[in-house]
Amino acid sequence: MSALARWWLxxxxxxxxxxxxxxxxxxxxxxxxxxxxxxxxxxxxPALYQPLLVGRLLHLPTPTPAITHTLQVVLLxxxxxxxxxxxxxxxxxTVAAGYLWWxxxxxxxxxxxxxxxxxxxALWVLPTVGxxxxxxxxxxxxxxxxxxxxxxxxxxxxxxxxxxxxxxxGSPLTWANSAIFTWAITRRGSALGRQLLDHPTLLVLGQxxxxxxxxxxxxxxxxxxxxxxxxxxxxxxFHLVTWLMIGIHFLPTxxxxxxxxxxERLLPERGFRGLAARRPDPARATAIE
Amino acid sequence: MSRPADALEVERVRGPGRVTRLVxxxxxxxxxxxxxxxxxxxxxxxxxxxxYATATKLDGQVRSTYVLADTTDGTxxxxxxxxTGTGIGRAEVEGQxxxxxxxxxxxxSLSDAWSQLHPDRPQYVxxxxxxxxxxxxxxxxxxxxxxxxxxxxxxxR
Numbered sequence: 001m002s003a004l005a006r007w008w009l010x011x012x013x014x015x016x017x018x019x020x021x022x023x024x025x026x027x028x029x030x031x032x033x034x035x036x037x038x039x040x041x042x043x044x045x046p047a048l049y050q051p052l053l054v055g056r057l058l059h060l061p062t063p064t065p066a067i068t069h070t071l072q073v074v075l076l077x078x079x080x081x082x083x084x085x086x087x088x089x090x091x092x093x094t095v096a097a098g099y100l101w102w103x104x105x106x107x108x109x110x111x112x113x114x115x116x117x118x119x120x121x122a123l124w125v126l127p128t129v130g131x132x133x134x135x136x137x138x139x140x141x142x143x144x145x146x147x148x149x150x151x152x153x154x155x156x157x158x159x160x161x162x163x164x165x166x167x168x169x170g171s172p173l174t175w176a177n178s179a180i181f182t183w184a185i186t187r188r189g190s191a192l193g194r195q196l197l198d199h200p201t202l203l204v205l206g207q208x209x210x211x212x213x214x215x216x217x218x219x220x221x222x223x224x225x226x227x228x229x230x231x232x233x234x235x236x237x238f239h240l241v242t243w244l245m246i247g248i249h250f251l252p253t254x255x256x257x258x259x260x261x262x263x264e265r266l267l268p269e270r271g272f273r274g275l276a277a278r279r280p281d282p283a284r285a286t287a288i289e
Numbered sequence: 290m291s292r293p294a295d296a297l298e299v300e301r302v303r304g305p306g307r308v309t310r311l312v313x314x315x316x317x318x319x320x321x322x323x324x325x326x327x328x329x330x331x332x333x334x335x336x337x338x339x340x341y342a343t344a345t346k347l348d349g350q351v352r353s354t355y356v357l358a359d360t361t362d363g364t365x366x367x368x369x370x371x372x373t374g375t376g377i378g379r380a381e382v383e384g385q386x387x388x389x390x391x392x393x394x395x396x397x398s399l400s401d402a403w404s405q406l407h408p409d410r411p412q413y414v415x416x417x418x419x420x421x422x423x424x425x426x427x428x429x430x431x432x433x434x435x436x437x438x439x440x441x442x443x444x445x446r
Contacts, residue, residue, distance in 0.1 A: 005311055011299045041376020044402035047395055048377060048385060053331045065405075104333070109377060110384025112330040114338040121317075128310075140300040145310045152314065156321060160338035163325045167337065169344035178344030179351075179428045186351040186423055186430065200347070200428030 011139035012147050014132035015264035021126050025083035027255045032075055036106045043068040051108050063105050074098055092127025099123050118256035121153035137269050150259035155217050157253050162214035176208045184246050193245035232257055351423040354383050360411035368399055375402045396442035416442045
């Protein structure tokens with residue numbers, strides 16, 4: 001087995017993916033209601049609909065309030081079923097397709113956001129794992145692959161941003177030495193952020209810090225233990241500061257960092273002797289009381 | 290105390306499932322890289338991750354677009370370009386700025402969306418697409434912004 005295959009298919013406990021799946025699906029409920037919540041209102045402005053390539057290829061209809069409301073209901077129902085761990089494939093594929101359509105609509109009115117890449121990938125890989133119990137610690141290549149794919153997509157979000165800065169600005173140096181943070185804060189800065197407008201040197205330093213982190217982000221995929229924790233804290237810190245300064249939270253990417261976390265340790269393990277053997281014995285529970 | 294992971298046998302993926310899992314990431318990452326280098330937002334979800342990727346010159350300008358409205362109760366208000374106001378974001382208006390200045394009738398959409406989302410609030414009778422230009426020098430804002438009117442539209446009922 002080649003090193004690449006070993007890396008992509010490194011086994012992970014099924015419980016980890018079960019917990020990750022529930023967290024992601026519950027986040028989608030929040031996202032649909034609170035973050036990409038402009039999809040239903042978008043149905044009222046058909047003249048501004050500018051479908052993306054994928055929408056044109058698939059001949060997706062121009063969103064109307066009836067379409068967006070229906071899509072929202074289907075999406076919420078399948079997401080809640082998926083979060084419970086039931087019908088992992090049927091519910092999972094429904095969420096994946098429905099949510100992709102949801103964000104395609106959200107991005108088809110003249111502005112494309114980039115904080116959903118890892119989340120969309122997560123929704124498309126999760127159904128491939130199939131049934132996985134919350135207490136099942138059986139190591140599985142399918143589970144490991146799904147989590148790896150989310151990790152890669154999360155990091156690709158940062159490294160892709162680095163490449164885009166290079167493409168759009170001509171060189172990473174031009175971007176790092178520009179007034180881009182001033183531009184962002186002028187347009188949408190919080191009271192806290194606007195205080196920084198008087199310190200352009202500090203903002204340029206921040207730009208150097210960010211583009212360096214983005215350039216080095218692929219390293220995170222190969223970190224373990226404390227070093228991985230430190231990298232995670234650093235990136236969470238970046239998202240927190242961005243949110244405080246200009247109100248952009250990147251939560252859909254932040255939640256995908258959970259793919260790096262050994263979530264199964266949050267729950268007692270039941271996989272060792274099989275599910276039935278570890279179920280709490282009611283008689284014994286009474287005796288302890 | 291990590292007995293279980295060692296004691297349990299690994300569930301492997303074999304055959305076509307294994308091949309697919311190794312090929313799909315290569316294709317997807319290739320498409321993402323292509324979308325980034327060709328730089329087409331239209332290729333979403335394989336487009337460039339280009340938020341805040343365009344450098345602003347230290348002696349350049351910061352431009353900020355917004356829409357004002359004269360309402361049925363005689364006041365001039367700022368049109369809320371957000372999910373709960375009109376459903377259309379400021380960046381979306383900016384993304385279609387060329388289309389809108391060429392055909393200001395598109396502003397009617399904002400008024401239509403507002404009246405369907407907020408039928409009980411004062412309605413828009415005239416919309417003004419505005420832009421504030423802030424001048425920078427050495428990365429610092431100098432002076433007050435220059436305000437321009439980019440388009441005006443009288444709402445049809």
